Structure formats: structure tokens, C-alpha cells
């Protein structure tokens with residue numbers, strides 16, 4: 306079971322950690338219902354202080370009963386009461402039905418938030434601090450991840466660690482991009498299988514070689530070390546080798562860190578086109594180390610920035626103005642939220658991630674794949690913003706897209722063939738408000754033509 310896929314997201318933690326506020330926002334971003342356990346109990350019974358007055362045992366019994374009922378319902382985001390994980394029964398139920406995140410903001414912040422609130426356990430700072438200390442171990446033991454904000458919960462829920470340490474998973478093999486191996490040490494001391502640099506690795510021939518050369522058993526883990534091409538390839542090998550083994554992604558490109566390594570889509574190219582053979586197979590963990598990007602060629606960085614700008618427009622946040630590590634973290638968290646809302650792309654919610662990509666794919670096809678993906682995405686974002694009637698300055702300033710040489714008729718034919726269906730595009734109602742909508746053919750064709758050099 307990977308992260309919160311197919312399970313509830315439960316937030317544990319001390320009073321003042323912000324479980325209700327953070328939980329409500331995580332629910333919104335993952336399109337799941339939000340349940341505040343204490344509020345639900347109060348709605349059905351009496352206020353918590355009143356219940357406590359009848360004796361803590363009675364309160365805990367009601368809490369156990371209510372949590373069991375919520376856990377039996379549809380996948381939700383649940384804010385637990387501060388003491389809920391003290392019950393072994395609750396812990397046991399959470400273990401199987403939920404991905405539990407310990408939300409911790411530190412004792413200083415928590416105390417500042419609750420002091421003077423008249424909560425029974427928050428009257429004296431000394432007692433508050435003592436209780437906080439004594440609860441720490443319980444929260445850690447009951448939880449699958451620790452976070453201090455909304456993005457941290459989303460990242461944890463898909464096993465994404467920014468600057469994190471990889472857990473010692475054994476036995477391990479590393480599948481690495483040969484170019485990356487010349488520049489960086491493999492993230493593990495383990496057998497290393499080097500594969501061709503970039504896109505050229507995404508072939509059945511490379512897959513077959515790995516199928517026949519790998520020696521790990523069903524309990525083994527494949528670590529992918531490279532850009533999106535390597536994670537797509539190694540993830541696909543992990544999905545198929547011995548009917549599937551675990552894998553961990555260590556993306557080394559900006560595109561990989563903010564996009565390609567997140568979301569469980571793996572695959573290779575076939576003679577008919579890109580990514581036409583593949584599988585959903587979520588990595589156990591995605592480990593993001595921004596230091597590996599220091600060797601990234603400028604061209605690859607720009608390609609990644611196109612996906613960063615796409616994410617910022619979707620999220621309605623100027624993520625590109627953040628320091629690099631925070632920018633990457635925010636983008637990875639946004640994608641994690643969308644993926645958690647629709648992990649296997651059955652609800653159509655993941656479609657928003659295609660902002661600008663319908664035009665981009667058309668330009669790539671219409672140029673015989675001479676226009677690089679990042680440049681095509683930059684132009685695609687320009688078209689999407691124009692059709693949305695929104696300002697284009699962010700895209701123009703950050704990505705400086707210039708019309709490219711491509712055949713308009715071929716690009717148009719490719720656009721019509723695009724799997725998103727007839728005339729359906731991702732546009733923005735406003736920054737942060739993507740919509741999937743139709744565009745009349747003549748408008749779409751004119752928008753496409755404006756991206757092509759005459």
C-alpha cells in the first residue's frame with residue numbers, strides 16, 4: 306500500500322497544531338470530504354467539555370465509536386482529536402484504514418495559539434509543555450509521516466521527501482541515467498544498472514535488458530536515478546518485473562522533481578508514439594534533492610521551469626518567486642494533491658495537469674518533434690491564457706516563448722487527434738481556477754496559428 310492511496314488521510318497532533326484548518330485545506334486540494342472528529346462528536350452529543358465532565362472513559366468510548374464509523378466511510382481527510390491516538394483500538398484501526406500524519410508545529414507556536422482559549426488542558430503553560438513532551442512519542446508511533454503544513458501533508462501522503470533521507474530498503478538495485486552517473490554518485494551503495502541518457506532509454510530493448518539482467522527477488526526495490534525518462538523507464542520495469550516490485554524515484558531534473566517522478570505513471574515509447582506502453586505503479590517514495598540540479602544544463606532547467614509556471618498558474622500561487630527548494634516543494638505538493646484526488650485518472654481531475662499541453666503536443670507533432678517539450682509547453686501556456694482572457698505577462702517574462710517553425714495543418718490534425726477529445730481544453734477561469742471546457746474550432750486554430758512562425 307503506497308501512502309494515502311485508497312486510504313483516509315488522518316491528522317494526529319497536539320492542540321494548536323492546526324489540524325482542522327490544515328485538514329480542511331488538504332481535503333479541498335484532494336477533493337475528499339473533510340471530517341473534524343471532535344466537531345462531529347459535538348454535533349451528535351454535547352460539547353466536549355460537557356462529555357469530559359461525565360468522565361474521560363465515556364468520551365473515549367464515543368470517540369472510538371465515531372472514528373470507527375468515519376473510517377468505514379468514503380476516503381476522507383480526518384482531523385483527529387488531540388488524544389485520539391492514545392487509544393490502542395483507534396491506533397489499530399487507523400493503521401489499516403488510514404495514512405496518519407503527525408501534524409507538529411512545535412510547542413512554542415502551539416502554546417501561542419491556544420493560550421487563553423480556555424481549553425481544559427491549556428490553562429497553565431507548564432502543564433501544557435509537559436503534556437506536549439509526553440505525547441510526542443505516541444504521535445510519532447501512531448503516524449506514518451510527520452508534517453508541519455498543508456504541503457507537508459500532501460507530500461507525505463504520496464511518500465515524497467524533499468531533501469529527505471532514503472530509508473534503508475534492502476535489497477536494492479539502482480537504475481541510473483549514464484550521464485547522471487558521470488556527474489553524481491548513485492544514492493545507494495548497490496548494484497547499478499546504467500541506462501542510456503534521457504529519452505533514448507524509454508525503449509522495449511532497454512526494458513528487456515533489465516528484465517533479464519536484474520537479480521533481485523519479489524522483496525527487492527528498484528531505485529530510479531535520473532530525469533523523467535529514467536523514472537518512467539525504471540518505474541515501468543518495476544511494474545512488470547516479476548509481476549511488480551517496489552520502487553523509489555530519485556529524480557535529477559527539475560521536470561522530474563516537480564512533475565514526472567510524481568503520480569505513479571510509468572511507461573516507454575513504442576514505434577507508434579510516446580508513452581504508449583505503460584502502467585500505473587506508484588513509487589514507495591520520491592526523494593528530492595535539489596543539489597543534484599546544480600549540474601543540469603540550462604536547456605533542461607528551462608524545460609522544467611515551463612512545468613513550474615504551469616503549476617503556479619494552476620495553483621494560483623507565484624511559486625516561481627520562491628527560493629528554489631521551496632518552489633520545488635510547492636510544485637511537488639500541488640501535483641501530489643491533484644494525484645490524490647484522482648490517482649488512476651478515472652475521475653478526469655488529473656486532466657487539469659494538461660494545462661497548455663494540448664497545444665504543446667500539437668506543436669511537437671507539427672514540427673516533427675524538433676520543438677523541445679519545454680518550449681512547446683511555454684507556447685501552449687500562452688495560448689491557454691489568451692483563450693482564457695487572462696494576462697500572459699508571467700509566461701512571457703519567465704519563459705520568453707517565441708513562435709516556432711511547424712506545419713500548421715499537421716499541428717492542427719495532431720491537436721484534433723489528441724486524446725482529450727474534440728475541442729476540449731484546460732483553461733483558467735482565473736489563476737488557481739482551472740476548468741475543462743470546449744473551445745470553438747476557429748478560435749483554437751487561430752490560437753495555434755499564433756504560436757507558429759510564419
Ligand SMILES: NC(=O)c1ccc[n+]([C@@H]2O[C@H](COP(=O)([O-])OP(=O)(O)OC[C@H]3O[C@@H](n4cnc5c(N)ncnc54)[C@H](O)[C@@H]3O)[C@@H](O)[C@H]2O)c1
Nearest residue numbers: 484502503504532533534557558560561565570597600601
Ligand atoms: N510520468 C509522468 O507523469 C511524466 C510527466 C512528465 C514527463 N514525463 C516524461 O519525462 C521525460 C522527460 O524527462 P526530463 O525532462 O526529466 O528529462 P530526461 O530524463 O529525458 O533527461 C534530460 C537530459 O538531462 C540529463 N540529466 C538528467 N539529470 C541531470 C543532472 N542532474 N545533471 C546533468 N544532466 C542531467 C539526462 O542525461 C538527459 O540527457 C519524458 O519522456 C516525458 O514523457 C513523465
Ligand SMILES: [Zn+2]
Nearest residue numbers: 612662678682
Ligand atoms: Zn509537460
